[in-house]
Structures are given as structure tokens and as C-alpha cells.
Amino acid sequence: MYLDGEGLLGPSPRYIVWFHGCSRNCPGCIAIDWNRKNFPAFELSVRTMVEIIQQSGNIEGITISGGEPFLQIDALYELVSELRKTELGIIIYSGYRLSELKEMSNEKVKKILSEIDVLIDGNYEEKLDDDLPYRGSSNQVIYQFTDRYRDFFKSKKKEDFFY
Ligand code: SF4
Numbered sequence: 626m627y628l629d630g631e632g633l634l635g636p637s638p639r640y641i642v643w644f645h646g647c648s649r650n651c652p653g654c655i656a657i658d659w660n661r662k663n664f665p666a667f668e669l670s671v672r673t674m675v676e677i678i679q680q681s682g683n684i685e686g687i688t689i690s691g692g693e694p695f696l697q698i699d700a701l702y703e704l705v706s707e708l709r710k711t712e713l714g715i716i717i718y719s720g721y722r723l724s725e726l727k728e729m730s731n732e733k734v735k736k737i738l739s740e741i742d743v744l745i746d747g748n749y750e751e752k753l754d755d756d757l758p759y760r761g762s763s764n765q766v767i768y769q770f771t772d773r774y775r776d777f778f779k780s781k782k783k784e785d786f787f788y
Contacts, residue, residue: 626667626674628681634688634759635716635743636777640678644701647693649720653751655761656692671703678708686714686742693720695734702733705740714773715741720748723768743778744768 627641753762
């Protein structure tokens with residue numbers, strides 16, 4: 626969990642939460658070491674995360690990434706449900722395509738998709754890495770389920786990308 630003041634993964638200031646663990650092993654993944662089972666991860670309960678976020682005052686929102694957040698569906702569901710009670714914006718990065726998430730026919734997945742502002746989907750493809758803002762590779766799609774971040778993403782050009 627990290628307080629981002631530079632707008633790396635959405636409008637700042639915002640909290641970034643990385644869910645530990647992903648089994649895809651995409652070549653070039655920046656989280657590949659963190660995703661190994663034995664790599665030490667800092668375990669936080671959802672309650673603790675929500676308390677930290679609520680106590681942090683003037684933040685714009687939260688970005689959830691990983692790892693693969695949807696592999697910890699109960700925790701993800703609880704976190705999104707709690708945050709949706711606030712005014713905070715919610716962005717999720719997932720290695721699953723939106724179509725794959727829909728095909729799961731899982732009620733918690735459906736509810737999460739109905740409550741977040743943005744999903745950036747798809748795994749990282751090294752061959753398709755062209756430094757696009759807010760996407761690791763061009764196969765990934767930014768789905769905007771609400772208008773909250775429409776202007777933000779529209780205004781971001783390649784030269785604005787910080788990585
Ligand atoms: S799906 Fe994402 S987190 Fe998982 S290995 Fe691939 S790039 Fe890394």
C-alpha cells in the first residue's frame with residue numbers, strides 16, 4: 626500500500642494497493658518477484674486498509690493493482706464495497722480481460738464491476754509495450770464505467786507518461 630502523490634496510476638493524491646500473487650508469469654511483468662509465493666508480502670486486513678485510507682484526509686481515490694486482485698475476490702469485494710460508501714474514485718488493474726471477468730458469472734465480480742469507475746484489463750505483453758500512458762502494453766483497454774475519469778484519461782498523452 627502506497628500513497629502516490631505523482632499521479633502514476635491515476636489522479637493524485639491517491640492510495641495504490643497491490644494485491645499479492647499472480648500465476649501468469651508474463652515476461653517483463655514488473656511485479657514478477659512480488660508474485661512469487663514465497664516472496665514476503667505485507668498482509669493487511671481490509672478493515673485496516675480502509676481505516677488508513679479514511680484517515681489520510683484529502684485523497685482523490687484509490688488504484689488497486691497487483692498481482693491479480695480478482696484472485697482474492699472476497700477481500701477485493703469487501704474493499705470495493707467499503708470504498709464505494711465514500712466519495713473516492715476506484716480504478717482496478719487486472720490481468721483478466723473484461724470479457725473473462727464477465728464469463729465467470731460470479732456475483733461478487735459482477736458487483737465489483739458495477740461499483741468501480743475504471744477497469745484497465747489484460748495482462749502485460751512485452752511485444753506490445755509502446756509506453757502508452759496508464760497501460761503497460763497496447764492490448765490493455767481502459768474501460769470507463771463512469772464519467773469520473775473521462776477528462777483525465779483523455780488529457781493524458783504519451784509525453785505525459787512518467788515511467
Ligand atoms: S497478469 Fe499482470 S501481474 Fe500477472 S504476471 Fe501478467 S503482467 Fe504480471
